Amino acid sequence: MEHAFKPEQMTKKYFTPWVIVLSAIALNGLGFLAMRFFFGIGSVTNLNNQFPWGIWIGLDVAAGVALAAGGFTTAALGHIMHRDKYETIIRPALLTAMLGYTFVAMGVFVDIGRWYYIWHPLVMWNGNSALFEVGICVMIYVSVLYIEFLPIVTERFIGKVNLPGFLKKFNLLVDGLLRKLDRGLEKTMFIFIIAGVVLSCLHQSSLGTLMIIAGPKMHPLWQTPVLPLLFLLSAFSVGFPMVIMESISASKSFGLKPELDVLSSLAKFVAPLLGIYLAFKIGDMFIRETFVYLAEFNSTTIMFTLEVVVGVIIPLRMFLSAAVRNSTTGLYIASLLVIFGIVMNRFNNFITAYNPPYAVESYFPSFGEISVTLGFVAMEILIYRLFVKIFPIISLPIKNAGLKAKYAIRGGLK
Amino acid sequence: MSQNRRDFLKTFAAIGTTAATLTAVTPNIAKGSSRRELSIDRKGVLVDTTVCIGCGKCEWACKTAHNMEAGNFDDYSSQLTDGSQRRPSENALTVVNQIDTSIMNSDKVKLQCMHCDHPACESACIVSAITKQENGAVTWDTDKCIGCRYCMVACPFQIPAFEYQKALDPKIVKCDFCYDRTKEGKLPACVEICPVGALTYGTREELLIEAKRRISKDPDKYFDHVFGEYEVGGTSWLYLAENNLVNKVFPKLGTNTAPGVSESIQHGLFAYFVPPVALYALLGGVMWLSKNKDKNEGGH
């Protein structure tokens, strides 16, 4: 028998030893961020005139965008193709995407030298620039994600508005407004859901266009005109593994039983998606005959091999096996490998591949840069944990639910 | 037809109209500015490295003209002899290097922005802060720049520098072809000061003719190539030298414009907004169909 699910607020207490550790990592990152704002980018990073972009762009932004792909891939599956079965994972994926993109925006904000001009792309356009396209799409998409999240907020507070003190008399008013908002959202949500998927496809691929203009500065193993397609395909393939990884992590952390049934079905999509990505990656390599570079043995080719073998081929094989797909551990490891592969890919494209003609020494991220990147990740997890306590995100099985109440989840098209 | 479904259709139609309008009013954005005509009178500089004596006066004049710490006029030539290959940076818009110090009078090469005819930096800049001016200069606008450094990633000659040490108002620093001086009819500071005439200012066309005249007049003295004539679609600054400068001084670059591939992909993805709008319509259709199927099968 299938279970009925309903999103609930998590009740477990917020602070655990892990939360303390994460907080320390976050604080460390914030310290270096303060330094960056007081003394300039040069005081914290190893960036210079040869290497203008480091891990704040390669990981925080490029990998960040890719790993937030769970949001639009599950939205496409659950809302657009109406596979109701996957409704339970849409909310966690949406939250991750929302936080992920928020931190991508933060990553951009701290990396650009003139952060107070971050709004300039809104009014100063350059249709030739891939970065402009990425910037605009990400800005719109973040807003769309916040709108998609609104129904969860209204659901949380409708009928439960309880303002403190003298504000109490507004309770009814606020409740009424929330209900109005909720109704409006329900009617129009599909616009945002489709827009979210379109915007994602656009900027996921434009992110791949970014490095093309670097031309011969980029190692031929990665530099190819089909980069936008490779970026899009890899974003497709990392979306579900991200959702699986998070879902299992959250279940572990809140002491729930992983929804293995849903996750295993979801995992069935991964191998085909990864396979298409791999086919294009290898095909492109053979068409451009870049495999000759693999005959060399150096850090660049090691990075490439790690990316493709450990990050794509091995997890592809794992996801093909039913035994792996039906075991929590197997799923977890395979998903982590895919995530590793995509993170490596973004890192390689933006950092390993970048060989400026007059480089005197190669770039390695500074302690400060690494601290900030880790700090962002830690903050994201902490906020995630907070949000699942405040809002009904994670679905729990309902006992004695009638068939009607099954999938009693709102936010999509009814 | 249910209430929801009618809404769905209505809104969908509205979106279609908006998208169509957007498509109609924004062809300029989708097309971009790279196809604008280059002025045939655009200026350039011919750098004859066989004439250069490496006095470094251009470095000094350039700094002075740009209100940068210039230091002692006489200290410059000594920087050549130590063989270090310096790069233009946030502290110097131009530098002169002797490529091979083991040979006494070998080529000395002045480096600065090449002022490409199809600048990668201009194409890349997220906010159009970089502009190829009518007179050939590629200039940077401090009022627009957000400091993203994508121009640095894009430039094939690795020219733009950035003030990493500044917390506030860091600038992208590169040779601006003395835009403010040439506007007033003055020569670029480096050209004006050069004591031996290694730098010639003129229209790019004249300079190419002059360069080829020099090569044919003295074929033993020159390597038969005007660097910058075709590289990355042509540059405003052109170089003559005794030896091939490619690989020793400049990276090996093709003759296609640097932003070419990137721009055509970009415009392919956004050709009059058709692909995104089509994708939107497609997804809308799928959503619509799968929802109906759901309704029929589910029977509620």
Ligand code: SF4
């Ligand atoms: S040399 Fe570099 S900075 Fe100068 S115009 Fe060309 S692309 Fe721009």
Ligand code: SF4
């Ligand atoms: S750093 Fe400034 S000039 Fe360079 S691409 Fe970014 S916004 Fe444009």
Ligand code: SF4
């Ligand atoms: S043209 Fe002007 S800015 Fe450029 S190197 Fe010469 S003096 Fe400096």
